Structures are given as C-alpha cells and as structure tokens.
Amino acid sequence: MRWAVCSLLWAQELLPIVNVQAPGIQGIDRSILQQMQRDITQYLMNNRFSEDVFAGNERIKCIFTITITALPNPTRFEGTMQVQAIRPVLNSTYETLVFNFNDQNFRVDYSATQTLQFSENTYIDNLTALLNFYAYIILGMDYNSFGAEAGIPFFQKAQQVVNLAAANSNESAWQPAGNFLRSRYWLVENLLNTSYKAFHSLMYRYHRDALDKMHKDLPASREVLLEVLLGMVKLAREHPNSILTRLFVDTKGNELMQIFQKSTSEQKQRFVEAMKQLDPNNLAVYENLLQEEKER
Numbered sequence: 001m002r003w004a005v006c007s008l009l010w011a012q013e014l015l016p017i018v019n020v021q022a023p024g025i026q027g028i029d030r031s032i033l034q035q036m037q038r039d040i041t042q043y044l045m046n047n048r049f050s051e052d053v054f055a056g057n058e059r060i061k062c063i064f065t066i067t068i069t070a071l072p073n074p075t076r077f078e079g080t081m082q083v084q085a086i087r088p089v090l091n092s093t094y095e096t097l098v099f100n101f102n103d104q105n106f107r108v109d110y111s112a113t114q115t116l117q118f119s120e121n122t123y124i125d126n127l128t129a130l131l132n133f134y135a136y137i138i139l140g141m142d143y144n145s146f147g148a149e150a151g152i153p154f155f156q157k158a159q160q161v162v163n164l165a166a167a168n169s170n171e172s173a174w175q176p177a178g179n180f181l182r183s184r185y186w187l188v189e190n191l192l193n194t195s196y197k198a199f200h201s202l203m204y205r206y207h208r209d210a211l212d213k214m215h216k217d218l219p220a221s222r223e224v225l226l227e228v229l230l231g232m233v234k235l236a237r238e239h240p241n242s243i244l245t246r247l248f249v250d251t252k253g254n255e256l257m258q259i260f261q262k263s264t265s266e267q268k269q270r271f272v273e274a275m276k277q278l279d280p281n282n283l284a285v286y287e288n289l290l291q292e293e294k295e296r
Helices: 030-046 126-144 152-168 184-192 198-213 218-238 243-261 265-278 280-294
Strands: 014-021 060-073 076-088 095-109
Touching (some): 014 030, 060 095, 060 126, 076 126, 095 126, 095 198, 095 243, 126 152, 126 198, 198 243, 218 265, 243 265
C-alpha cells in the first residue's frame, strides 16, 4: 500500500468526482446526463482495478469532466472528457496533479436503463472501455509517483484495453491515428515504450525527491525540479513528437510556475529556459515571469 494503513480498508482504489455537462445542446434531457454521471461514478467507485488493498485515506482522488457537444441520436453521446488524478504531498495539506489529459474523442452509446458491466479481459462497450483505460492510467501514474516504474503493470493493463477495443469496436480513437498529442493509443504506447523509460524515473523524482521533501528544504527541492526539467528537455529533444512532453506540461506547468514564481533570479532563469523548450507555444507566459523579476 502507498500510505500508512488505517483501520478501514477498501478493495476499490478510486475516489472519483464526475461531472457530465452539455452546455451547448438545447433541449437535451438533463436527467439522462445526471443518470450517466451517477452510473460512471458508481462504476469507478465500486469496481476493483488492481489486486492491492487501499486504506480509506489512500483512495486516489480523480476528476472526470465530460462535456457533450453532439447528440446524433437519443442514445449516442459525443464530446470531450478531461481526466485528472490528484495525489497528496507528504507532510502538507497540498495536493498535486499527477495526470491531466483531455480526451477529445468521447463517443459512447448510453441509455439510462443499461447497466455498466466490468470485465478486465473482454470488450463490452466503448464507455466501460474508456473508464477502464483511464482507471489503469490513473493507477499507473499514481504508483509511478511513489516508485520509479511502479506503474508499468497498470499501463500494460491499459494497453490490453486498447487492444481489445481496437479489435472489437468501430471507434477510431483506439487506433494509431488522429490527433497524435491527444491519442489514447499513443499515450499508452509511449508510457510502455522503453525509449521513454526516463519519463518514469523523472516523474518519481519530481514527486518523491522534490514535492514530498519541500517541507524540509524548499530551495533544494527547487533544484531537484530543475534537474527533472533538464531531464524532460533531454527526453523531448531525443523524441520531439512524444505525447509525454505534452502530458508533463499539461499536468505540471501551472504548478511549476507557482513554485518558481518566488524562487531566486538564477533559478527562475533556468526554469524559464527549460520551459521555453518544453512548451514553446506559451513562450510569452514564461518571458513574463522574467519581466516581473526585472520590475521588482
């Protein structure tokens, strides 16, 4: 188990917050959205995605924000799904994102009368496949933050979901096509590809050697984060098209800005130089950080 055991033990691992919305669709039956929200919440809360035993305070907080943008027929829902997973930081009240991914291919068939059935080794429908996939990814990213490569078994399970869905569904999102930087297929492919092995150790260092020790020595923890950023820059240079670079920036970019906003001028400069390479589309944001420093 990941944290100290408390008296109440659960088999289930996730503590989900699910929000289903359709702000741009007029006349949609809101009760169907509410029922979908309840069904997904219960599915994620009540099914077991690992063999490990979780204490009540160990369950992984995760947020699923589903935005319906099209309703081709009364039981066909299409849109996006933002998936986030949160981890507590040792000896603090602070919580950090370990996963933040916007799936732009939420396409499912759903009716309020159906029962969501869990199967690890069988494709049942696209909705449960999606939920299984992200449950395994969440577990893998969380475990990676406590032990280098500890999440690999869960990423392998996520890959099995992709393989089953690709073979048994007509949904193109399970195939190696479409938006490369938002692809389920390439996300799990990169997480399991040994060419990107450094990503796992870097995420471990980020959490265990930096965030979890920040309460003891903030400047030293910032130095560890700068070393992690250099490692990410190296990985991005070696593999300029990796989805993992985008995942890292989406998950940690805002947090890093806050951490280095009050750092020394020298640390701030190194941070900005690294982020310019990892996130060039937001160059102005990082340059503004240096400008604020000059104006002080």
